[in-house]
Amino acid sequence: MPESRHVAIIGAGAIGVISAIEALREGHRVTLIDAGTPGGEQAASYGNAGWLSSHSVIPPAEPGVWKKVPGYLIDPLGPLAIRWSYLPKALPWLIKYLLSGWTEARVETTAFALRDLLKDAPLLHRKLAEEAGVPELVERNGVMHVFPSRGNFDNDLGWRLRKKVGVQWMELNADEMRQREPDLHPRYTFGVVVEEAGRCRDPGAYVAALAQHALANGVKFVQAKAIGLKLSGNKLVAVRTETGEIACDAAVVAAGAHSKKLTASVGDPLPLETERGYHVMIENPEIGPRSSIMASDAKMVVNWTDKGLRAAGTVEIAGLEAAPNWKRAEILRNHLLSMFPKLPKDIPASRIKTWFGHRPSMPDGRPCIGYARASRDIVYAFGHGHIGLVSSARTGRLVAQLLSGKPPEISLAPFSPSRFL
Ligand SMILES: Cc1cc2nc3c(=O)[nH]c(=O)nc-3n(C[C@H](O)[C@H](O)[C@H](O)COP(=O)(O)OP(=O)(O)OC[C@H]3O[C@@H](n4cnc5c(N)ncnc54)[C@H](O)[C@@H]3O)c2cc1C
Secondary structure, three states: OOOOOEEEEEOOOHHHHHHHHHHHHOOOEEEEEEOOOOOOOOOHHHHOOOEEOOOOOOOOOOOOHHHHHHHHHHOOOOOEEEOHHHHHHHHHHHHHHHHHOOOHHHHHHHHHHHHHHHOOHHHHHHHHHHHOOOHHHEEOOOEEEEEOOHHHHHOOHHHHHHHHOOOOOEEEOHHHHHHHOOOOOOOOOEEEEEOOOEEEOOHHHHHHHHHHHHHHOOOEEEEOOEEEEEEEOOEEEEEEEOOEEEEOOEEEEOOHHHOHHHHHOOOOOOOOEEEEEEEEEEOOOOOOOOOOEEEOOOOEEEEEEOOEEEEEEEEEEOOOOOOOOOHHHHHHHHHHHHHOOOOOOOOOHHHEEEEEEEEEEOOOOOOEEEEOOOOOOEEEEEOEHHHOOOOHHHHHHHHHHHHOOOOOOOOOHHHOHHHHO
16 A cells, blocks of 8 residues: 555545545645535534543443434424434434344443544544643543433443443532532432533534645645545545545545545445434523533533523434424523523524534444455545544544554554444
8 A cells, every 4th residue: 555645535524634634644645525524514523512531431222222213203303313204214214223222232242342432532623622632622531421211321231331341420419419509490309410521612623624734734725625536446536525636546535424425425324324313502601500511311412602601402304405403402491491400491503503414424423434345445444423522533534544544542443334234
């Protein structure tokens, strides 16, 4: 394999931008291609909850989840909703999703794999943020999970598996939680603090700053929509875009939830689906949490960002094209107001911002990181689902190692695209 190559990276979300920085570090020449702007609102990397949670090792599907599917179909505003009109298209992915979480053993295999991918992630992000001149955007002060009762926590398979993979935490009773979070609704009586985790104060600004840093160090940015990859035999010769071809020796597909058509263009039909998520943000809120909090009942994260108090989460299966259902963002706002009763109920609309975006999700909750079947000149790096921000730091390093033909720093077997082919 040649030492230095011209690498075209498709997608300038967290995964693509950090891959660009790491590929440059390996001595490659890099062109970053995106239809929008790096860190822009079109990317999931812009509007996520900002958790750098190295303990997020539990995939979305767990044993018994199939029992909840009728509820997902009936309630369009529930924490997980499937649109009826999209059900036929989503069905093959949904079946794989349910099967991947059918047994505890399968979930455990994924938990161990994700732990490998996520270990040290807050530290890796902090180093990247320092390198890009924005250290203040990455904090490593831990995050908190809150539960209506200890029973909700004790009965959770996820926390049992987290212990098994080596995650440590501190448990708080109602009084201890109240001392830490005096404004939190008293219905939460049990809390868990994971001190190893971190948070990002503004994911969009972070990705934009990393992209600026990459450009300042020689990465070239091309604003264009990629429509395919051009091979000559098993050698990659160009990325095809709507405005022409970009000649290159290697390419990385990091187009998030939009990666499916690109992999199909080189003969890899992969089960990538969008798990659509929303956020609501209150600018200059009167009060809020001291730490960053995940509420187990609302299935959402509340995080201070530099732009305001953000509540983000929930899942909607409705494909890439359907219009957003903004009522889902309203539900997040209502949860936020109920979690923090001292927030005024009449916050003017001008101070409330909403957003929706596409989590790029594989059915088993593990990303695809590996070579295309057609050519080792093509590296896949997408499908990071709920953990694409936190896992982007190590993913970028792995991508660079694959591009250079070096052994990857962790086993990539659990993330191999061929597990679906
Ligand atoms: C509500 C919500 C909350 C979340 N919370 C967290 C969290 O707290 N922590 C966490 O780790 N993760 C979280 N996530 C998940 C995380 O945001 C994603 O997994 C991650 O951002 C995916 O990054 P990416 O770079 O793969 O994709 P994206 O950020 O979506 O970037 C893909 C880029 O590719 C570009 N693109 C697409 N198609 C093409 C094309 N054909 N040609 C050129 N460019 C193209 C797009 O314009 C975009 O810029 C959350 C997601 C959501 C929706």
